[in-house]
Amino acid sequence: MATTRRITFRLYPNANTERVLHYWRRLHCLLYNAAIANRRTQYEKFGRSVDYLEQQNSLPEFKEVWPEYKALGSHAVQATLKRVDLAFGRFFRGLSGRPKFKSSRYYRGWTYPCTSGWSALTNGKHGHLKLSNLGQIRMRGEARTWGKPTTCTLVWTGGKWYASITVKCVPMRETGTGAIGLDFGCKTAVADSNGEKSQIPEGLKQLDRDIKRAEKAKRRKRRPHRKPKVRGSRRWKKAQKRVSKLKRQQKHIRHDWVHQTATQIVSANSLVATEKLNLKAMTRKAKKGSQNKRQKTGLNRSILSVGMGMLRDAIAYKVGETDGRFVETPTQKLKPTQRCAACWELTAKTLGDRVHYCQNPRCGHIEDRDVNAAQVNLIWVRGREPASLDADGAGAGTSPTYCGGMYKLGQAKRRKLISTALRHE
Secondary structure: OOEEEEEEEEEEOOHHHHHHHHHHHHHHHHHHHHHHHHHHHHHHHHOOOOOHHHHHHOHHHHHHHOHHHHHHOHHHHHHHHHHHHHHHHHHHOOOOOOOOOOOOOOOOEEEEOOOOOEEEEOOOEEEEEEEOOOEEEEEEEEOOOOOEEEEEEEEEEOOEEEEEEEEEEOOOOOOOOEEEEEEEOOOOOEEEOOOOEEOOOHHHHHHHHHHHHHHHHHHOOOOOEOOOOEOOOHHHHHHHHHHHHHHHHHHHHHHHHHHHHHHHHHHHEEEEEEEOOOHHHHOOOOOOOOOOHHHHHHHHHHHHHHOHHHHHHHHHHHHHOOOOEEEEEOHHHHOOOOEOOOOOOEOOOOOOOOEEEOOOOOOOOEEEHHHHHHHHHHHHHHOOOOOOOOOOOOOOOOOOOOOOOHHHHHHHHHHHHHHHHHHHO
């Protein structure tokens, strides 16, 4: 089944070509700002709502007044207007703030939404990018699976030009016959049901410290301020470049680790089970008036530093390239961190409890906290829940989720009475 994959190539334009690229980037930025201004003026002055089609239909007359936009290509210019329309659509749905004007310094690039205006002269490994009214640009990069190019986005970031190309292809990936459960965390980035653990590279932690020092040094310099018309000092600009460089290095190391880890997991297992993560809620800042703001800020930073969402998404789409299955268990109902993988009973834990000790006197299972949670995820997906052990040794059923029935409520009371009696003996 054909799907869409994105490949990013590094571009190497000559001095003249790079000058033209920056000029086109500035033209797209001016068009973006003009489209926002047009919508604001029409609504605030005349009470009219301007949509995408109205702005698109005015492009021919616009190009007669501004002929320099003819070289950019009609489809690329329409894509910039569509970008404005999407920004206002998110604003009206309450998903983001009101679209703002952008400075050409921070406007990164533009998109060719179809195959018109560009062509990729490559078979997936290096080659050239051909742009209408500009010529060929040498590019380097390698695609794991190449196919039919569909769109191209030119991006200028970190002082370098990149071409992000989407292709229609049929990716194929080899996988094993194993099954594995995963548990993501901060102390251990990912633990599997086989007892193996994977940590984030030590370089990421060192870069966190380097970025903190670099940002502290930048704060000592004279920063720019628009309203008083204060220009940033040369030392501030130099410090800003250093911070940006360190953050790019951190991003690249994390991206490389995520894909290597995901590939290693998928290459040996056709069934991957993990818990469903609500990262937005997990990283929500502390409530107003909370006494643990610093602790919550540190926890949020640790969660985001690991890149759980990136790793989960990478594993999911890599499993999708095979005949395997990627399943997320219902975290709130299953409670894999508190549930025992041997007897399926719940044992309350805090974040400081790193080892699972089952409180059921008939079980006594001991396992690493994260490994136990990964095993619970795998057992739930397979649909073979171990029989819970009550005081009489009877099984508690086969439902993988706690339904709150009277039978299980009675079991919980009996376990509590037994544990209380054992403590007093």
